[in-house]
Amino acid sequence: MPGLRQHGHVFFGDIAVRCYKHRGRWTYDERDIRAAGRTLADMELRLDDVVEVQLPVYRDLPERDPEAGWRPDWRRRLVSWMYGQARRRLLARGRSYAEWGSWQALGENGLPGELTWEEFVVSSSRYRYTQNIAGTRPLPLLAWSGEKWLLPRAYAGLLDRWEQREDELVARARLCSSCGEQGPYWGGWRTSTMSGYVTRCPPCSGAAFRPYTGHLRGVQYDTLRRRGARADDYLCRLCRSSQASVWDHCHDHGHVRGPLCGGCNTREGKTPASCFLELEGGALHLLQCRGCLEERTLGSVHVAEQRLSTSSGGSRRSGCSRLRAAAR
Template sequence: MRPSPAGRASPEAGRVVSGGCHPVAMISQKLAVRYLADEMEGCPVPMTPESFRIKRWAEHDYVFFGHVPVRAYKHANRWRFSEPDVRGAVRTIAALPWDPEDLIDPRLDAHGKSDPLATTHSGWRTEIQNMIRRAAATEREEKGCRCGPLYCQQEETDWGLPCSLTPDALLQRCSSYTMACTLPVPTLVWVDDTWLIPRTLVYILDQQQEAESKLKAAAQQCSGCGAHSTDPTWRAPSTTGWKVLCPACTAAKLRSYRQELKGVAYARVRERGPRAEDFLCAVCETPRPATNWDHCHQHELIRGPLCGSCNTAEGQGKEFLARKGSVQHLLRCDGCRTQRTFPLHHRLAALRLYLHRKLGAQGCDWLIHMCVNINETGEGGYDCTVRCPGQGTSGSRGLRLTAAEAEHILSLMLEDGEGAKSS
């Protein structure tokens, strides 16, 4: 590790806050990354200091560097960190033993015991498995598959090597994939019929997963009535951190959106309109504070106020339509409703949702884009595969939609949305 420069202070590190009996130097996120990189020099543990950043819609006030939580503080709408906390996190990681050849089965913990969390649908193990499956799917899309043009029939095991994917291809595609500022993919080793991972990295990720679970489970107090809950939806961002409001207090303090801005251009609202923060989210059934004015990017018209979670989901386009009331919300754009069309980035999502409802496993609670794969053909149609995790090849369904069939499905989804809107 590089020793800290003596006698020099960054202008970004000038602000202090009270930390017990002594003031603590606070640094920006950018400077925290620089300090992490300096302290990590010469450390063999595969870490990425540049990935150290607070999530936009985090469920707690900590950023993990490996398994070490570092508290974040918000002032004047900017997140800052305690310099001693940042340096302490790096030194904790650097003190760990690292042997890239001390490999273990990822279904075991760092002590070689079976991990009960290894078979759940959450956690770092599932995240790596999903990443491997996505890489394999991309390989098949680009290079084809011996199992056939529509879908792969090879059975996938939890830690197997999916059809069309090689260890070198995984490394090439996913070497920069990060988890809690670690780089797991370059450390994976394919042996016989499974992946192996360094013991120290298993320890880091297991400890991080346990610590984050505890942070998410910690009760928070409503700033309005004082009620306590572990529900993360009570949290909403503010210029000084997070404000915590229960649904009852949220509904009492904020306005319901009644399409006051129907047909109004987003540019006008952005310049002179009301604040989205004064409204409830127009999609969430449970009252949540809105954070953004959502608008149609094709027609530039306001659709309504959304909370951070809904606004992010709408922008990504993959899972937003799975939320109740989402189609009705999209149709608040006069242009989309008049033209009877979905925004472009929701068209594939609407097809996936329809196929999952018709052909997916009953009661499947996986993300829809993980169950339904759609590729456009040269004729304007789509090659589709529907396979929910756990179904195996026997439950896999492959079909080809013509352009006309796809448009018919989209029309049905719009009609469902309009029907729900008028009911």
């Protein structure tokens, strides 16, 4: 639910339901859910009252608007789904890019790359991010007339209202809670805490939280938890611009590496290891574990990444060379 990071709400159609975080777990008020359900149930959806859906050109983003690709746009999302499935179809059939030809050309069914409607629906059902928009499923209501795409008028209006409401919530959440400065569109200043996300600009974060000095190096993570030491009293050790939310630690030796914000911690644990190693200071952060430093190892995840570097180049090799240099 990316909306939680962006603005703390989830959408049921054009209805934004606020979520709450208590002791690290997200929840909601059931009364809000029931109210949203009643509103959607009362919406009159007539299949004989349709409007044309004017889909934009594939990857045709407005010039001079770096945030255009992040803004909610259900028409652009439908286009992205269509061309994404067409591209995956060609790759699955083992055809090289040189053999694709004019795969972006639209067929008589309105879909690109010889993609059939049945293939489009089946493929979309396999990926969570291509199943719904605003908590609703558009494909069962989308129809091709032979010349244009059509949707029920009421449903198209609902999606338009969702766009506007989501944009309003993001605009409000972008403002620094301390000084009111506007941050980047995709939640760059949003920090995860035990009670939800907070928006703070780097100067305000620096003034509100202490820099981590490495004084807990060598301490076991379980010991730190029993002490009740709070990571959110510190700045993120890696990006140094956001409030930390967790104590990052080595899963092989159990030693604390330091406090990280949600974004840096996610990049360390849930993305390919090479993505983290390319961060400035990423290699040195891993070596805050005394066990890894003494054994001249990187932990099981990053050792596997180092082995991959023997058979691939680019960022993997660069990241692993940084680790070897840091270990020296």
